[in-house]
Amino acid sequence: ISTLVLAEHEGGSINSSSISSVEAAKCLNEDNSISMLLAGSGPSLQQAATHASLCHPLISQVLVADSDKLMHPLAETWANLVELVHKKGGYTHILASSGSFGKNILPRAAALLDVSPVTDVIEISESCQFVRPIYAGNALCKVKYTGESPCMLTIRSPSFPVPASETRSSAAPITQVDLSTFDEVEKSRFVKRSSQETERPDLGNARIVVTGGRGLKSAENFKMIEKLAEKLDAAVGATRAAVDAGFIPNELQVGQTGKIVAPELYMAFGVSGAIQHVAGMRDSKVIVAVNKDADAPIFQVADYGVVGDLFEIIPELLEKLPEKK
Amino acid sequence: MKIMVAIKRVVDYAVKVRVKPDKSGVEMKNVKMSMNPFCEIALEEALRIREAGLASEVVAVSMGPAQCVDTLRTGLAMGADRAIHVEWSSAERLYPLNVAKLLKALIDDEKPGLLILGKQAIDDDCNQTGQMVAGLLNWPQGTFASKVVLDKEKQTATVDREVDGGIETLCLDLPAVITTDLRLNQPRYATLPNIMKAKSKPIKKVTPEDLNVQIRSDMEVVEVSEPPKRKAGVILSSVDELIDKLKNEARVI
Incomplete structure (x- = not known):
């Protein structure tokens, strides 16, 4: 078995969700030669390659595609790159994490290779048998891939956490991908990327997530959630209702169509618990819900519930919670 | 310019699905079926582009058993000009590659x-078809779109995409594939006169054989099963109790 992991990098380091994909690759077979592919251009790519070569003990090779054409992760160029690299490497499996990067690129590459991909894998039982949620997580579907190589998967990274002890002493070899035959007709151009600058932890990887729902009533009130998150060194999340009401940008949405999170502690304030929201947080280790409606479905998934007015409870929490270390 | 919109008939958004006792799938008997919500947004966007004078015709396509015609009628009632039904009633599933x-x-x-197309269907949650057809056509793709602006002169579409951590803007040469996210628009309801009008709009039927496509499956x-409960x-009675539990029982703060 040999696996190609498509990696995302930012600011010179590999995203943790891509390292989770390596962890998932480990579940395919004990005996698995894992190559990590990254693309981009310039010094930050080379820095990321160095990080890739050290980030997980099971990576046997780092492949680097360095070209101005690959400066931005466009699906068109990336899918062609995957096809090119696969033709040379003949992998049995190709994996990417299930974020907007992997979901955009991997199905396109799969079509070029004429295979059916499997999205959102949460469990690997055999090298070709996987479990994935369907109907917003209301059912789990076990599928078997019966086609030709490569078997292509996107991986839900919270389901494959990387143990902290996974370090390696010597770096994996770094190879530059030969792009001499890679001619690209540019049909898609990157214009810009806008994001909210914040010092809070990233929603996808935070240890604690504090989420607000429609119950917050206004963007002004939503600042209480941000304050509480600051105190707990937590990420801020929101329900679709809170996003639609304009309290907070969409990138912080947790749920079926937003981010899937699984932190150690998930605190939901004024969240009713619609199935589409629960789909995005049900794997959290400890769930706390505060809602004034005792019948809110969120209490069915919460470990600790408090029935009450969040406008009294959040200030009390802010006052009584211990200072973060 | 003509716009094609792919629409899927799925279990209605509001239905609480139940897994069948024999674990072969979810219960589909007597369950309300509707157009996939993301596909409604896709169709709405196509209609708005046509209404802005940037397209001349909207063609809705659906694939599957005879009942897909009902979903196509809904699309025609919303405003699509005509429809194509790719008939497929075999027990074998149509996967996104097909x-x-x-x-x-x-x-x-x-x-x-x-x-x-919608970015995903709310039944299998695959999020693949748009990207795959774009790859097969070698067309550029703008997935998870929250804003689409067409430039008729330059023959381009500028697409805002909802990506992890923000919004990405791409400029695509037409022809292109766009998949829709939730914030792109608010789909219209079909009015009664339009529902009546839709009854006389044409729905063409074709089969995979007509299209020379062999349906083969590489997935089983x-x-x-039910997710673990x-x-x-x-239920706690005070903030003090909550802080105590989080500190001393769950040990997460």
Whole structure:
């Protein structure tokens, strides 16, 4: 078995969700030669390659595609790159994490290779048998891939956490991908990327997530959630209702169509618990819900519930919670 | 320019699905079926582009058993000009790769300037078909779109995409594939006069054989099961109790 992991990098380091994909690759077979592919251009790519070569003990090779054409992760160029690299490497499996990067690129590459991909894998039982949620997580579907190589998967990274002890002493070899035959007709151009600058932890990887729902009533009130998150060194999340009401940008949405999170502690304030929201947080280790409606479905998934007015409870929490270390 | 929109008939958004006791799938008997919400947004976007004078015709396509015609009628009542039904009633499932190949064959024939699809269907949650058909056609793709601006002169579409951590803007040469996210628009309801009018709009029927596409499957569903239930939690009476539990029982703060 040999696996190609498509990696995302930012600011010179590999995203943790891509390292989770390596962890998932480990579940395919004990005996698995894992190559990590990254693309981009310039010094930050080379820095990321160095990080890739050290980030997980099971990576046997780092492949680097360095070209101005690959400066931005466009699906068109990336899918062609995957096809090119696969033709040379003949992998049995190709994996990417299930974020907007992997979901955009991997199905396109799969079509070029004429295979059916499997999205959102949460469990690997055999090298070709996987479990994935369907109907917003209301059912789990076990599928078997019966086609030709490569078997292509996107991986839900919270389901494959990387143990902290996974370090390696010597770096994996770094190879530059030969792009001499890679001619690209540019049909898609990157214009810009806008994001909210914040010092809070990233929603996808935070240890604690504090989420607000429609119950917050206004963007002004939503600042209480941000304050509480600051105190707990937590990420801020929101329900679709809170996003639609304009309290907070969409990138912080947790749920079926937003981010899937699984932190150690998930605190939901004024969240009713619609199935589409629960789909995005049900794997959290400890769930706390505060809602004034005792019948809110969120209490069915919460470990600790408090029935009450969040406008009294959040200030009390802010006052009584211990200072973060 | 012609716009093609792919629409899927799925279990209604509001239905609480139940897994069948034999684990072969979810209960589909007597369950309300509707157009996939993301596909409604795709169709709405196509209609708005036509209404802005940037497209001349909107063609809705659906694939599956005879009942797909009901979903296509809904699309025609919303405002699509005509529809194509790719008939497929075999027990074998149509996976996204098959759907992408069928769409490609239709596009080779119809030659639209834009294909719009929902980013995912709320039944299998695959989020694949748009990307796959774009790959097969070698067209550029704008997935998870929250804003689409067409430039008729330059023949481009500028697409805002919802990506992890923000919004990405791409400029695509037409023809292109766009998949829709929730914030793109608010789909209209079909009015009664339009529902009546839709009854006389044409729905063309074709089969995969007509399109020279062989349906082969490289995937098997082994079983469908209930997700593990979380154990029942406790209701606490005060903030002090909550802080105590989080500190001393759950040990998370």
